[in-house]
Amino acid sequence: MAILMCRPEFFGVEYEINPWMHVAVSVDHALAEAQWERLHRTYAALGVPIELAEPVAGQPDMVFTANAAVVWKRKAVLSNFRHDERHGEEEHWNAELVQRGFEVHRLPHDIAFEGAGDALFVGDRLFLGHGFRTDLEAHAPVAALLGVEIVSLQLADPRFYHLDTCFCPLNESTVLFAPEAFAPESAARIRDLVPHVIEVPADVAAGFACNAMPVGDTVISSLAASQLESPLERAGFSTVELPMSEFMKSGGGVRCLSLPLDLGA
Numbered sequence: 309m310a311i312l313m314c315r316p317e318f319f320g321v322e323y324e325i326n327p328w329m330h331v332a333v334s335v336d337h338a339l340a341e342a343q344w345e346r347l348h349r350t351y352a353a354l355g356v357p358i359e360l361a362e363p364v365a366g367q368p369d370m371v372f373t374a375n376a377a378v379v380w381k382r383k384a385v386l387s388n389f390r391h392d393e394r395h396g397e398e399e400h401w402n403a404e405l406v407q408r409g410f411e412v413h414r415l416p417h418d419i420a421f422e423g424a425g426d427a428l429f430v431g432d433r434l435f436l437g438h439g440f441r442t443d444l445e446a447h448a449p450v451a452a453l454l455g456v457e458i459v460s461l462q463l464a465d466p467r468f469y470h471l472d473t474c475f476c477p478l479n480e481s482t483v484l485f486a487p488e489a490f491a492p493e494s495a496a497r498i499r500d501l502v503p504h505v506i507e508v509p510a511d512v513a514a515g516f517a518c519n520a521m522p523v524g525d526t527v528i529s530s531l532a533a534s535q536l537e538s539p540l541e542r543a544g545f546s547t548v549e550l551p552m553s554e555f556m557k558s559g560g561g562v563r564c565l566s567l568p569l570d571l572g573a
């Protein structure tokens with residue numbers, strides 16, 4: 309598994325496009341760098357190859373590589389960001405992916421879609437969120453372009469504005485998720501379709517515990533994941549808990565900072 313990351317060189321909270329972001333709250337830049345480096349080192353120690361995207365001045369959210377695109381078997385569907393503030397990232401993500409040999413597809417411009425932030429595979433089935441950043445109208449074209457079966461899930465709580473803030477596939481049959489973040493039918497759908505679910509209370513998910521990355525049997529997450537150690541251990545996983553305070557000020561955690569590049573390979 310290779311993961312795409314982007315150094316937080318130009319990271320900051322310079323606008324407010326989700327309920328976590330407050331321009332009045334200052335980001336400790338040195339601390340953000342240190343938290344990011346620690347995540348980078350953690351992946352390296354687990355043997356995960358890391359690829360680095362070039363940070364761009366004036367694009368403070370490029371550190372959140374999960375939002376670049378959804379990728380599957382060397383194909384990518386590029387994001388069409390909901391907010392103007394992030395539109396400038398699209399050409400850079402396109403270049404980063406083309407340069408790595410991906411066949412990059414785009415949706416019509418009037419359909420919002422935010423990549424792996426709202427698109428997560430459980431095995432070879434793609435779970436897609438809608439309601440805040442991604443339009444429901446994006447789901448069918450993404451399925452057609454990637455040639456995969458999809459499940460549409462409606463997000464219902466603005467704190468969990470991306471699917472990856474409240475839903476984390478751990479392996480082909482196990483998902484960590486916060487039922488309260490979903491419309492009731494969507495939560496029921498997840499319980500129906502996934503053989504093993506670990507349900508996370510909303511207050512724990514609000515610490516970005518579900519914004520996690522599994523590497524084999526190790527789950528890398530924020531400090532809030534300390535509250536999930538026993539259920540994860542019972543399911544056969546150990547946890548690495550990393551401080552993510554500076555990125556949480558922007559509404560992101562471990563998963564948002566990471567885009568797996570070789571899914572379906």
Ligand code: ARG
Nearest residue numbers: 326372374425470558560564
């Ligand atoms: N500030 C960023 C935004 O609001 C955070 C993105 C977090 N990314 C994610 N995959 N959840 O767009």
